[in-house]
C-alpha cells in the first residue's frame with residue numbers, strides 16, 4: 177500500500193518543481209520486473225473531480241514519453257466541463273511514470289541506501305512496473321474500479337497493460353491511442369539513434385553528470401529530441417510548414433547554463449566570457465550543441481525544439497524511458513496466457529489480449545510514421561470486439577497531442593455510451609471548476625470522500 181503524503185519528497189528535483197499542484201505518494205517497497213526492489217519509491221500524481229459513492233467513476237489517463245501527471249499541460253482541451261475528461265462526472269487520475277524527471281522515482285531520485293542520486297544506477301523499470309506502482313496509489317485513494325484507461329504512444333502501452341496487470345474486472349474499458357502491442361523494430365531503432373546522440377556527448381560521463389539543465393549533456397539530449405521530432409511529425413507537415421523558407425528568427429539564447437567551454441592554457445576572453453554580440457551568439461549556441469546558425473526555417477525549428485527540451489528534461493531519464501518503451505511487449509512472459517491462440521502470426525497476441533475487457537476503442541493517426549496505422553489495425557484485430565478509429569491529421573504521430581477536437585469527440589462518445597450512469601446527475605457547483613484543487617492526502621480515510629477539485 178502506498179502512503180499519501182502532504183509534501184513533495186523530491187524537493188531536490190528541479191524538474192518535479194516544473195509541474196504545478198502535484199501530489200505525492202510513497203510506496204515502501206516496489207518489486208520491479210527486473211527483480212530489484214525500489215525502496216521508499218515516490219509517485220507523483222494529479223487528480224481532478226471527485227468520487228461517486230461507489231468509487232468507480234474513475235478515469236486513468238496515461239502520459240507519453242516526455243509528459244507528466246499534469247494533463248492540463250498536454251491534453252488541456254480534453255479536460256474540463258463538457259469535455260472528454262469531465263471532472264463533473266469522473267474522478268480523473270494521472271500519475272507520472274517511473275524514470276520520468278517529473279517527480280516519480282527516477283535517476284534523479286536519491287537512493288535511500290547511499291544518500292546519492294541513482295543517476296545511471298537507477299534500476300530499469302517497465303510499463304508493467306508503472307501500472308503496479310500507480311495501482312498502489314489508486315488503492316490508497318480508495319478506488320474500487322476504473323471505468324476507463326486512456327493514453328497515447330507510451331501512454332497507450334500503459335493503457336494496454338492496465339487490464340493485464342490488475343485483477344479481472346478492475347478496469348472496465350480501454351482507449352489505447354497511437355500505440356502498439358509491442359514496440360516495433362522501427363521504433364526501437366529510432367530510439368537507439370536518440371540514445372547514441374546522448375552517449376556521444378562528452379558531458380554524458382556514463383550518466384554521472386551533475387543533473388539540472390546546466391550540468392547535463394545538453395548537446396546530446398538536444399540532438400536526440402531533434403531526431404525524435406522528425407519521427408513525431410511528417411514529411412508533409414514539415415514541407416507545408418517550413419518549405420524552403422530561410423530562418424530569419426535567431427534561436428532564442430539559453431538563459432542558463434553557464435558555458436562549459438574547453439579549457440586552454442592561454443585565456444581566451446571571447447570564449448569563456450563572450451563580450452561581442454557575435455561571440456555571445458556563438459557561445460549560446462555552443463552551450464546546447466548547435467555549431468552553426470540555421471539557414472532554413474526547418475533547421476531553426478529543430479534547433480529551437482532541442483534547445484527548449486534540454487531546459488525541461490533530463491538525459492538519464494530520457495535513456496531510461498526510451499529503454500522502457502523498447503521493452504514493451506504484451507506477450508512477454510505471458511505465453512501461458514495464450515488462451516484460444518489460433519496459431520496464426522497474431523495468435524499469441526490475441527491470446528494475451530483476450531483478457532482485456534471487450535469493446536476497446538483503438539485510435540490511430542493516419543500519417544503516423546512511428547506507430548503505423550497498420551499496427552493499430554493489428555491491435556484492434558487482436559483486442560476482443562474492439563473498434564478502430566482514425567484521426568485525420570497531417571501531423572504524424574504527434575497528431576494524438578494536436579487533433580483535440582477529433583480525439584475529444586471520439587473519447588467523449590465512447591465514455592457516454594459505455595458509462596451513461598455517470599452522466600445522470602449534473603448538479604455540481606460549476607464555480608468549483610474555476611479553481612483546481614487536488615486530492616487531499618488522507619481525505620479517503622478521514623471523510624470517506626476524496627475531493628479533488
Ligand SMILES: CC(=O)SCCNC(=O)CCNC(=O)[C@H](O)C(C)(C)COP(=O)(O)OP(=O)(O)OC[C@H]1O[C@@H](n2cnc3c(N)ncnc32)[C@H](O)[C@@H]1OP(=O)(O)O
Pocket residue numbers: 194195240242243244249250423425427472473474475476477478480481488574577578
Ligand atoms: C514542464 C513541462 O513542460 S511538462 C511536459 C509538457 N510536454 C508534454 O507533455 C509532452 C507532450 N507535448 C509535446 O510533445 C509538444 O508540446 C506538442 C506535440 C504537444 C506540441 O509541440 P510544440 O513544440 O509546442 O509545438 P510546435 O511543434 O508547433 O512548435 C512550436 C514552437 O516552435 C517555435 N518555432 C516554430 N518555428 C520555428 C522556427 N523556424 N525557428 C524557431 N522556432 C520555431 C514556435 O515559436 C513555438 O515556440 P514555443 O513552444 O516557445 O511557443
Ligand SMILES: N[C@@H](CCO)C(=O)O
Pocket residue numbers: 240241242243328329330408574577
Ligand atoms: N511528443 C510526444 C511524443 C511521444 O510519443 C512526447 O514528447 O512525449
